[in-house]
Amino acid sequence: MKVKVLNLDGSAAKGDIELSDDVFGLEPRADVLHRVVTWQLENRRGIARATRERSDVARTGKKFGRQKGGGTARHGDRAAPVFIGGGKAHGARRREFNVSLNKKVRALGLKMALSSKAQNGLVIVDSLDVADGKTKALAGQLAKAGFGKKVLVIDGEAVNDNFARAARNIIGVNVLPAIGANVYDILKHDTLVLTRAAVEKLEARFNG
Missing domain, CATH: 3.40.1370.10 (Ribosomal protein L4/L1)
Structure with missing residues (x-):
């Protein structure tokens, strides 16, 4: 041409x-x-950055209060999302887009x-x-x-x-x-x- x-x-x-x-x-x-x-x-x-969920944070799993009579909710894990320092509820997951x-x-x-x-x-x-x-x-x-x-x-x-x-x-x-x-x-x-x-x-x- x-x-x-x-x-x-x-x-x-x-x-x-x-x-x-x-x-x-x-x-x-x-x-x-x-x-x-x-x-x-x-x-x-x-790559989307992942957040740390409940199973990823380093918190104690020891039950920190009585089951009954404490006047508070019956929590058993400091890694629960309701606590400061706990895991993120429904956090972002790591995603990769390296298509071949x-x-x-x-x-x-x-x-x-x-x-x-x-x-x-x-x-x-x-x-x-x-x-x-x-x-x-x-x-x-x-x-x-x-x-x-x-x-x-x-x-x-x-x-x-x-x-x-x-x-x-x-x-x-x-x-x-x-x-x-x-x-x-x-x-x-x-x-x-x-x-x-x-x-x-x-x-x-x-x-x-």
Whole structure:
């Protein structure tokens, strides 16, 4: 699949780029994308902290009062929830959310996410060079290009420092290196912007 290479302001750059059909030319499947996104979001969740219940606290089990005649309730255990220092009644239980997902399904999900953007919402730029890392200059370029409100920019081995500095104060623009490309972030943005270096890295990731 041939795609025109653009500059950051939306103007045409020199040459085209050939995208691999094995990575950018698949037919997206909602079930695969759903499984990968669910796996990502579940693994982001923290482990719920358990509370100590009646059997977990270290209190004496000795009966501390008479059964009858004391004028109080017939308690037999200081670990009861009604006492200070006793266990929590119906406390939170420890829950883990480390869902497993086959590596091949995860790789397929990323390919399908890239392919869905290739059908609508993919932009290839030559590089992310921004003079002096100025936010105002970059915002003007992106507004001229008309990439949309939510833009994910993926660079190669590492993100261009000037671009990252200029983009961090622009609402709706997020930046990742190629190694950080993931299904959830790709799908939740209107436009995916890849550099030539990012395309090479992503294709090498699957071919390797």
